[in-house]
Every structure is written in structure tokens, then in C-alpha cells.
Amino acid sequence: MANNLLExxxxxxxxxxxxxxxxxxxxxxxxxxxxxxxxxxxxVAFRFGEIxxxxxxxxxxxxxxxxxxxxxxxxxxxxxxEVLGGKIDFVLHSIGMSLNVRKKREYTNLKYEWMQKTxxxxxxxxxxxxxxxxxxxxxxxxGSILALxxxxxQRTFPDYNEMAESKSLLESFARSFGYHFGTHNKVRxxxxxxxxxxxxxxxxxxxxxxxxxxxxxxxxxxxxxxxxCADYCIFMFSDLSRYITMQNLFHDGGFSNMGxxxxxLDI
Ligand SMILES: NC(=O)c1ccc[n+]([C@@H]2O[C@H](COP(=O)([O-])OP(=O)(O)OC[C@H]3O[C@@H](n4cnc5c(N)ncnc54)[C@H](O)[C@@H]3O)[C@@H](O)[C@H]2O)c1
Numbered sequence: 001m002a003n004n005l006l007e008x009x010x011x012x013x014x015x016x017x018x019x020x021x022x023x024x025x026x027x028x029x030x031x032x033x034x035x036x037x038x039x040x041x042x043x044v045a046f047r048f049g050e051i052x053x054x055x056x057x058x059x060x061x062x063x064x065x066x067x068x069x070x071x072x073x074x075x076x077x078x079x080x081x082e083v084l085g086g087k088i089d090f091v092l093h094s095i096g097m098s099l100n101v102r103k104k105r106e107y108t109n110l111k112y113e114w115m116q117k118t119x120x121x122x123x124x125x126x127x128x129x130x131x132x133x134x135x136x137x138x139x140x141x142x143g144s145i146l147a148l149x150x151x152x153x154q155r156t157f158p159d160y161n162e163m164a165e166s167k168s169l170l171e172s173f174a175r176s177f178g179y180h181f182g183t184h185n186k187v188r189x190x191x192x193x194x195x196x197x198x199x200x201x202x203x204x205x206x207x208x209x210x211x212x213x214x215x216x217x218x219x220x221x222x223x224x225x226x227x228x229c230a231d232y233c234i235f236m237f238s239d240l241s242r243y244i245t246m247q248n249l250f251h252d253g254g255f256s257n258m259g260x261x262x263x264x265l266d267i
Contacts, residue, residue: 002032002033002034003033004033004034005033005034005234005235005237005238005239005240006030006033006034006035006089006090006234006237006238007033007034007035008034009034009035009036009089009090009237010035010036010037010080010081010084010085010086010087010088010089010090010140011030011035011036011037011038011088011089011090011091011092011237012037012038012040012076012077012080012088012090012091012092013026013027013030013037013038013039013040013091013092013094014040014041014065014067014091014092014093014094014095014129015041015092015093015094015095016039016041016049016051016054016094017041017045017049017050017051017199017200018049018050018200019050019054020198020199020200020226021094021199021200021226022094022148022194022197022199022226022229022230023092023094024054024226025226025227025229025230026092026094026229026230026233026234027039027054027058027060028058028230029230029231029233029234030090030233030234030237031058031059031060033234033238035089035090035237036060036084036085037058037060037084038060038061038062038063038076038079038080038083038084039051039054039055039058039060039061039062039063040062040063040064040065040076041062041064041065042064042065042066042067043064043065043066046062046064061079061080061083063075063076063079063080067093067095067121067125067128067129068120068121068124068125068128070128070132073128073129073132074132074136077132077133077136077138078136081138086140087137087138087139087140087143088133088138088139088140088143089139089140089142089143089144089237090143090144090145090146090237091129091133091139091143091144091145091146092146092147092148092233093125093126093129093145093146093147093148094147094148095121095122095125095126096121096122096148096163096166096201097118097121097122097201098114098118098122098161098162098163098166098204099111099114099115099117099118100114100115100118100161100162101118101161101162101163101204101205101206102204104206105161106161107158107161107162110161110162115162118162118163118166119162119165119166119169122163122166122167122170123166123167123169123170123173124169126147126170126173126174127173127177129145130145130173130177130181130189133145134177134180134181134184137185139181139185139187140185140187141185141186141187142186142187142188142239142242143185143186143187143188144187144188144190144236144237144241145174145177145181145187145188145189145190146189146190146191146192146233146236146237147170147173147174147190147191147192148191148192148194148229149167149170149171149191149192149193149194149248150163150167150193150194151193151250151252151255151256152164152167153167153168153170153171153193153248154168154256157211159205159206159207159211160205161205163205170191171191171193171248174189174190174191174246174247174248175189175246177189178190178245178246179246182245182246188241188242188243188244188245188246189245189246190236190244190245190246190247190248190249191247191248191249192229192232192233192236192248192249192251193248193249193250193251193252193256194224194229194251194252195215195219195223195224195225195229195251195252195253195255196208196211196212196215196223197223197224197225197226197229198212199226214264215252215255216253217261217263217264217266218255218258218261218264219252219253219254219255219258219261220253220254220258220261221253221254222253223252223253223255224251224252224253228251229251232249232251236249
């Protein structure tokens with residue numbers, strides 16, 4: 001279903017780790033829609049992930065960058081503008097990692113050094129990406145910056161742990177930076193709040209499979225897939241969404257507005 005919606009645009013995609021990653025689906029769709037992109041991920045992901053294979057398949061550069069390092073991000077934007085031949089039109093921040101979740105610490109017994117690391121990787125990195133882009137004047141007018149979020153930013157999902165606060169912070173950065181980028185050069189900044197999706201990061205959350213099925217039954221349209229999320233990202237990067245900014249956009253089959261769905265009682 002290629003319509004060349006992104007023809008002539010240049011983008012940077014963070015977070016493609018393997019073929020399940022939401023960012024992988026977005027990168028594939030961006031190229032199919034005519035964009036030129038660079039891929040990026042943490043240096044460790046270049047050792048264990050499949051990013052190089054994806055870069056070869058999509059005929060694009062993969063540039064290592066720890067999203068918590070300003071130096072790495074500066075190099076990423078400079079190199080991307082060089083290899084893509086100009087300023088950037090869109091950015092996807094698709095990064096999440098919690099040390100307390102990974103090490104199975106309960107919410108009532110968190111280690112604070114790990115919590116700070118979690119916030120740095122999962123949320124503050126979004127501010128860093130935007131600040132580097134802003135200071136370098138790296139974004140074209142009417143550009144689009146997106147990050148992926150989850151409804152635990154607004155509602156309580158106990159096993160999502162400290163990632164809930166990470167997502168609240170992430171969404172708040174989108175609103176605040178959306179003001180500065182919008183008034184500066186009409187760049188829009190939004191978050192997409194995605195359904196549970198079977199990926200490495202998603203499956204790391206305790207009880208993920210049961211919760212995935214619950215959300216699927218609760219949502220009138222069912223859970224939105226990673227491919228459907230990629231479609232939505234393409235729309236948000238395209239010129240069709242130019243006046244949408246500072247929003248948290250639910251992409252969840254209707255889950256966020258449900259109270260009770262009788263089909264859940266059949267579980
Ligand atoms: N899977 C879900 O259920 C779900 C639901 C809603 C939102 N999300 C969000 O979608 C985004 C992408 O996650 P995913 O589900 O595709 O899983 P994923 O594990 O494929 O992607 C997470 C990515 O973050 C990268 N990353 C971790 N630390 C980094 C660092 N320091 N610097 C740069 N990159 C780093 C990882 O290498 C990986 O590529 C995350 O923000 C996640 O919270 C996921």
C-alpha cells in the first residue's frame with residue numbers, strides 16, 4: 001500500500017532491535033513510502049540485535065548512539081544530515097528500558113539508581129534528542145517528531161512498574177517541547193500511546209501475555225498491531241497531519257475509552 005506519502009523526506013528511526021520491534025515496522029514503511037532514513041540504536045544493540053541486517057535490507061546507514069549521551073546524539077544528527085543530504089523531516093523515538101523491571105524488583109522495593117537510569121533511557125533521552133536537534137537547527141519546517149508511549153502514563157497498571165512514570169514524563173516532554181519547536185519553526189511533537197505489542201520490551205513486563213489477551217478482548221477493535229502502529233506513524237510524519245502537535249494520541253483499538261466489555265467476563 002505504498003502511496004509515496006514520505007517522498008523527499010529524511011528521517012531518523014531510533015529503536016529497531018529485531019524483526020518484532022515496532023521501530024523495524026516503521027522503518028520498513030518509511031522506506032516503502034519513499035523516505036530516506038538512518039537507523040540508530042545503542043551500541044550494545046549493534047552487537048546483539050539485527051539492526052545491521054535491517055540496514056542492508058533497507059539500503060540505509062545504521063549509526064550507533066546511546067540515546068542518553070549528548071555526544072552520541074550530536075554525532076548522530078551530524079552524520080544523518082550528511083548521509084541523507086539535508087535537514088531532517090521526521091524522528092521516531094522508540095526506546096524503553098527499565099532496570100527494575102528487568103531485575104524483577106517490585107514497585108514497593110525499587111532501587112533508585114536504577115530508577116534514574118530508567119528515566120534517563122526511557123524519557124529524558126527524548127528531551128535530549130529534541131534539544132540536540134533544536135540547537136543544531138537540524139529539523140526542517142513542518143517536521144514531525146514522535147515517541148511511543150503507553151496508557152500506564154494515565155492509569156494504573158501495577159506490573160508496568162516505574163515505566164508508568166517514565167511514560168508520564170515522556171508525554172509531558174512532548175507537550176512542552178511541542179510549544180518550543182512549534183513556535184520556532186513549525187515542527188510538531190507528539191506521542192502515540194500504543195496497544196500492548198509482542199516485542200522484546202513488551203514481553204519483559206510481568207504477566208504480559210495475560211494482559212495482552214485482556215486488552216485484546218477489552219478493545220472493540222482488538223489490539224493494534226506493530227504494523228498498524230507503523231501506518232499511524234507514516235500518517236504522523238506525512239504532510240496530512242501538519243496541525244497535530246503536543247498531543248498524546250491513543251492507538252489502541254478503543255481500549256482507553258472502555259469501562260467494561262462483557263466479552264472480558266468470558267475469560
Ligand atoms: N511492546 C509494547 O507492548 C509497547 C506498548 C506501548 C508502547 N511501547 C513502546 O514502544 C517503544 C519500542 O518498544 P518495542 O516494544 O518495539 O520493543 P523493543 O525492545 O524492540 O525496542 C526498545 C528499544 O530501545 C532500545 N534502547 C534501549 N536502551 C537504549 C539506549 N540507551 N539508547 C538507545 N536505544 C536504546 C533497545 O535497543 C530497543 O531497540 C518503547 O518506547 C516502548 O515502551 C511498547
